Amino acid sequence: MTVPAFAAPKYYAAPKYYQVKEDLRRLALVAGPGAPLPTERSLAARYATSRTTVRQAISELVAEGILNRTQGKGTFVAPPHPAYIRQLTSFTEDAEAQHLKSASNILGTEPVLADEQLAARLRVPLETKLTRIERVRFINGEPLAHEAAYLPGLLPDLQQHLTEKGSLYAVLSTRYGIEITEAEDSVMTTIAGPLEARLLAIEMGAPLLLIQRRGLNASGVPVEWTRSVFRGDRFQFFARTRH
Template sequence: MTSHSHPAPKYYVLKERIRALAAKGEPGTLISTERALAAEYGTSRTTVRQAIAELVAEGVLDRTQGHGTFVAHNRPTYVRQLTSFTEDAAAQHLRTSSELLGISTVPAEGEAAHRLQQSAGAPLTRVERIRLINEEPLAHETALLPGELPQLADALAHSGSLYAALQESYGIRITDAEDTVETQLAGPEDVRLLGLEMGFPLLLIHRLGLAGDTPAEWTRSVFRGDRFRFQARRHRD
């Protein structure tokens, strides 16, 4: 049986050439303009733009509006396990911080009510934050927690970790977590909150946190696709 090989798409060939150029350059080195690269490699600017966009998404290149495209600096990659963001980052010697966008009480509805086993309209505490690694935005996180949690902002400011605040101030200890991971592309809100470009690849993670057998957390987190790896470990008897 004869096998037929198909040539790689033009943009992919160009992408690998630019990747090789970037590997030879120092971080921060400015690469040629789209127009110059299109002329040099005899291709369209659309092809160049696609190749560069994928290399930016992979963290090989950085692009700044009005300043051009550069060889990316080596940035730390956050690895998520089945503990809190703060605990995961500390284990990797990464400096974390959070920007609190708001804490409010909202009525339970839809999937959140189902996941948290709350009746429709029951009060949930909503915590919205931007999570940062080394002062760079990594994720937009919205947590929904059953009931009302008075003084949560103070507890969060004191502990720095939502899980620690829940345990220390409210006696709620998250013992198990179930993460569901999907992909999506950055929309206007992601562009505004995470400083990305439209269409940038993101990882959407929904987490159900359990305190024993009781659902205690339903969190939606959107992570930059170029700075995130997910790691899960299971023990089999």
């Protein structure tokens, strides 16, 4: 069975508007850019909820850039808009460079099967075995980011090595012979849902920076895909390019 890439724990109950929002997000992904959204009235009937609840869900998706509202015409799926920035440093290395103390709370490692999105991002066949590692990252004792990394294959004792060393890139290099020589980052804004709010000690709806990274080896083969959300009130993204 394919495990959903970003499924929240089943024990964590999300508010009704958030459930509607995430379902609309999935519908927008399937429908594609420019597709019209049904009216608030029809959506309220579909989800057996109020138009106020539907309106809140839509408003947050508009704020995230997933949907566009056009006065007098309706609401539509927005076109893609990420900016791509290439750099090759880890969270741990970035913290050390700024003389900050970094730490991680490893929420777990587990084997998963690649769904369609992960298969495309890692360029592997559907249902390929992957290793998933989920962590909350801290700077000076304060939660800053929540991330989930996906690595092709099964990596035994990964959690133990990460606990000892801290840096995923260092562990991949020294323990598994996996060298990441190039990274592609897509950067966009989003807002905190119930899971991020709990893990990062912030309010739902707080601004977040979403960074999706694909790490490549020297042959250009993807060996890592990571989804990270950073607190907007504590994080500034900086990139340097050289000729």
